[in-house]
Amino acid sequence: MLQIKNLHAKVGDNEILQGVNLELKAGEMHAIMGPNGSGKSTLAQVLAGRETYNVTGEVLYEGKDLLAMSPEERAVAGVFLAFQYPVEIPGVGNLYFMRTALNAIRKQRGLDELDAIDFLDLAKEKMKLVEMDQSFMSRSVNEGFSGGEKKRNEILQMAVLEPKLAILDETDSGLDIDALRVVAHGVNALRRKDRAMLVITHYQRLLDYIVPDRVHVIANGRIVRSGGKDLAVELEKYGYVGLEQHASARSIAVP
Amino acid sequence: MSDSASAFIQRLSRLVPQRNGLHPVWLKGLRRAAFQWVSERGFPTPKDEAWKYTSVGPILKVPFESASPEKIRRLSTWAIDQFAGDFGGERLVFVNGYFAPGLLSPKKLPKGVKVTSLASVLVEEAEVLEPLLSHPFREQPHAFTALNTALAEDGAFVQIPANTTIEEPIHLVFVSSAGGSPLVSHPRSLVLAGAGSRAVIVETHIGLAGNVYLTNAVTEVVLDEGAVVEHYKVQSESEAAFHIALLDVRQGRGSCFASHSVALGSSIARHEVKVRLQAEGAEVTLDGLYMPRREQHLDNPTTIEHAAPHCTSRELYKGVVDGRGRGVFDGRIVVHPGALKTDASQTNKNLLLSESAQVDTRPRLEILADDVKCAHGAAVGQLDEDAVFYLRSRGVPRQAARGMLTYAFVSEMLGRLRVETLRSRVEKMVASRLAESGVEVLA
Numbered sequence: 093m094l095q096i097k098n099l100h101a102k103v104g105d106n107e108i109l110q111g112v113n114l115e116l117k118a119g120e121m122h123a124i125m126g127p128n129g130s131g132k133s134t135l136a137q138v139l140a141g142r143e144t145y146n147v148t149g150e151v152l153y154e155g156k157d158l159l160a161m162s163p164e165e166r167a168v169a170g171v172f173l174a175f176q177y178p179v180e181i182p183g184v185g186n187l188y189f190m191r192t193a194l195n196a197i198r199k200q201r202g203l204d205e206l207d208a209i210d211f212l213d214l215a216k217e218k219m220k221l222v223e224m225d226q227s228f229m230s231r232s233v234n235e236g237f238s239g240g241e242k243k244r245n246e247i248l249q250m251a252v253l254e255p256k257l258a259i260l261d262e263t264d265s266g267l268d269i270d271a272l273r274v275v276a277h278g279v280n281a282l283r284r285k286d287r288a289m290l291v292i293t294h295y296q297r298l299l300d301y302i303v304p305d306r307v308h309v310i311a312n313g314r315i316v317r318s319g320g321k322d323l324a325v326e327l328e329k330y331g332y333v334g335l336e337q338h339a340s341a342r343s344i345a346v347p
Numbered sequence: 348m349s350d351s352a353s354a355f356i357q358r359l360s361r362l363v364p365q366r367n368g369l370h371p372v373w374l375k376g377l378r379r380a381a382f383q384w385v386s387e388r389g390f391p392t393p394k395d396e397a398w399k400y401t402s403v404g405p406i407l408k409v410p411f412e413s414a415s416p417e418k419i420r421r422l423s424t425w426a427i428d429q430f431a432g433d434f435g436g437e438r439l440v441f442v443n444g445y446f447a448p449g450l451l452s453p454k455k456l457p458k459g460v461k462v463t464s465l466a467s468v469l470v471e472e473a474e475v476l477e478p479l480l481s482h483p484f485r486e487q488p489h490a491f492t493a494l495n496t497a498l499a500e501d502g503a504f505v506q507i508p509a510n511t512t513i514e515e516p517i518h519l520v521f522v523s524s525a526g527g528s529p530l531v532s533h534p535r536s537l538v539l540a541g542a543g544s545r546a547v548i549v550e551t552h553i554g555l556a557g558n559v560y561l562t563n564a565v566t567e568v569v570l571d572e573g574a575v576v577e578h579y580k581v582q583s584e585s586e587a588a589f590h591i592a593l594l595d596v597r598q599g600r601g602s603c604f605a606s607h608s609v610a611l612g613s614s615i616a617r618h619e620v621k622v623r624l625q626a627e628g629a630e631v632t633l634d635g636l637y638m639p640r641r642e643q644h645l646d647n648p649t650t651i652e653h654a655a656p657h658c659t660s661r662e663l664y665k666g667v668v669d670g671r672g673r674g675v676f677d678g679r680i681v682v683h684p685g686a687l688k689t690d691a692s693q694t695n696k697n698l699l700l701s702e703s704a705q706v707d708t709r710p711r712l713e714i715l716a717d718d719v720k721c722a723h724g725a726a727v728g729q730l731d732e733d734a735v736f737y738l739r740s741r742g743v744p745r746q747a748a749r750g751m752l753t754y755a756f757v758s759e760m761l762g763r764l765r766v767e768t769l770r771s772r773v774e775k776m777v778a779s780r781l782a783e784s785g786v787e788v789l790a
Contacts, residue, residue: 140740167742179737183755189738192751196742232755249741 093118093288094158094257099149101131101138101313108134110313111149116257121289123299125324126310127332132292133176135310136261139290140173141166153257167193168200172255174246176262181233186245189233190215190252197253218251222278240271247278258282259290264298276301296328348389351407356386359413359498359531371473374480381484381496390490397489400675400707401617401646406589411561413498414443414530424450427520431551432772436515437462442522444532444562445501454515459508462517465535466501479537483565483595491591495565499535502564505548509541509571516547516579516766523554523562523588531561538567540574542599547577549769552592552612554585564592570602572626577605579769583776584612586643592618600626600655607764609773610637610645611780617646624651624658624686635664636760638780639672639704646675653686653719660690665760666697667753668704669784679711682719689719697727698756700784750786754778 094116101109108131116122126132138145141163151158158166181189187208194214195205206214215229222244234242243263250258260279264272279302283289291302299307299321307323308315311332317323360382390407391398427440427450439462440450446464456462469476484496503519521534538548552562562584570576584590590613598604606620622631637645651660666674676695697706710723730752738748757777764770 142736162745163736163739164742164744164748167740173740175737175740179731179734181734181737181752181755183758184751189741189751192743192747193738193741196744200742253741 093154094290095150095152097150097152099135099138099147099151101134101145101147103145108145108313109138112310112313112315114308114315116288116290118256118288119285120305121283121291121302122306122308123302123304123324124290124292124308124310125294125296125327128294130310131313132310133261136173136176136259136290136292139259140171164196167253168197170256172250172253172258174243174250174258174260174263176265178234178237178242178246180235180237182235184233185229186231186233187212187215187229190229190249193249194252215248215252218248221251221281222247223274224248239266240268243267243271243275244278247275247282251278251282256286257288257290259292261292262294263291264293264295272298273301296324299324349407351404352389355390355407355411358411359494360386370469373477374469374473377477377481377484378497381488381493382498384484384488384493385490385497388490395489397648397677400673400677401615401644403615405615406561406591409529409559409561409589411529411531414445414532416445416501422447422450422522422524424452427522430553431518431520431522432769434516434518434549434766434768436513436517436547438518438520439464439503440520440522441501441503441534442524443530444499444521444534456513457511460511460513461504461506463504464501465499465504465537468504476537479539479567479569480535483567483593491563492565492593495533495535495563495593499533499565502535502537502566504536505538505546507540507544507546507574510543511541512545513547516549516769518549518551521550521552521562521564523552523558523560523584529559529561531563534562534564536564536566538569538576538578540568540570540576540602542571543573544571545575547579547766549579549581549766551581552584552590554588554612556585557587558585559587560585561589562592564590566592566594568594568596568604570596570598570604570629572600573602574599575603577607577765579607579764579766580609580618581769581773582608582610582612582616582618584616586612586614586641588613590616590618594618594620596620596622596631598622598624598626598629598631601628603630605632606634608633608635608637608647610635610647611776613643613645615644615646617648619648619650621650622652622660623654624660625654627655627657629655630659631661633660633662633664634760634763635676636666636757636777637664637674638667638669638777639674640669640780640784641672642670643672644675645673646677648675648677648679650679650681651691653680653682653689653691653716656685656687656689658686658689660692662693663760663763664695665756666695666706667700667757668697668706669700671701671703671705673705673707675706676708676725677711678709678723680713680721680723682712682714682716682721684715686716687718689716689721691719691721693723695725696756698753699727699729700753700786746785750781753781753786757781
């Protein structure tokens, strides 16, 4: 579903991604872990189409050139980013926002647009998943939401928009244990055979609730280690610094 | 005085004597004094503080002639419905400043309420009007107020007896119909709200697209004790026209006034609102929305004078500026000595949609009393790019995302228009205006 080949991203002279390679198949969930400043959030933003970066390399999404697509083209093609910092939009109602987004995607898929009543029925069902009550829908998008509410609102959008490729950028950061459980439950419920997920996180604790197929460690804009879910445990044990030393020690030992 | 200013005055001076026929002596004197004032002082320049950001030069260059009732063009009630709207109450139409009896849409009004043309009242009961009609000229005049005082012959006259409520909005429609030569009209309106009365007044200013004319309007509102008046003004003149207006309000004890100004039309427009809170416990709300685009220049000066204790003022003006448009907000609040426990707040926010859009915002607070609460804030900015990206990442196309955010900025003002039929009309006007700016507004 997603093939990233030698992906570079720069802001000015600052090269944040320095040749990322990654392949993600339908039905898989991969975790990307890395310390602050390693480039993991940049990777998420670049995949969603943020235009502030100077990007080179190749990204194929369902065989198409993802980098040539605008953010909205990516969205209607099934790419979804759950933001690390969801944006507050005063004056735009949450319900109206999500219906507009869903209808843009439905239009692309050749489906009829939903009116407000049909949409509300659909949204009600999805809101149960993230334990949000209806009052959230009549408020402005993310305005005055707590950190946990914002993250739940992201997962709700994912549930409503039903993407093929979901990228979750530090969806666990800033959550207390209860909120983390709700969010993780929502994510697990949305795992499907035809959907791929890329979960970006700083901490291993999210992976207590969400079990990835593969774990990649990113450092200095490059994936330095990849492995199964045990890699996250190793990371927890040694820390990022320890892991790098551990890794380099191993790579010296191998030849 | 510049040559163009002298020529401008010269052309208008030919009309002064014609306008004295049936009128009382005091009015002739007032007109002469007002015309004399303009002839001597001339027009404001950017050196005048109150006109710092608005040049009247382009207006003075146009060879205007004064409008007269004979030049009225035929219009239909249907056309007025389309271009000005029908808000369910009595509607008076003025063409080039003159009452058009054939276009009146009368409604049954409570006993004692008078809604008519100023010209008819000037003949019948002129004495009562002297202190009112002379007020804006006697109090800090400028050239345009003086010209209106000298040359106005007609406009609306609304008088509401004590403790009387008019349920439906009274709609005053000012249509400019230039025909051949550029005309200047001087509508003069008076709204007298008796103690404990309630009314809603809507002023609509319209003209044919492309027509060049000048509307120089003065509206006075006087609220007696406990009166509640809402005034709406929708300025959608031709974008080649000029619009200079003064809304002069005086409020009695415990009265409550709200002004909602929507400025969309004109090449150069200046809609000034002056409110004097002259007795205890009066409350005023001033709202404004201005949306200059292309080369439009829309100026919104306001003055609120707190002249008595325990009065409250709330002011919120928002500007959306596109193209090479220029928006001006100049908000003056004066708290006079002795106006204790004054509670004033003023906010001005501006959204720039293009690189060459311009806004001047100036809060001016003159506080001469102790124990008062005065807050003010001004902001000028562009659309939040993070928010645009957030919406796009959910599949909303770029133009629609910009539209949603722009409309969200404006919708706060639209939500404050309490006359529903008027609000939905203004919503459509704003949406189509944004659509013309390339900002798509989804239904």
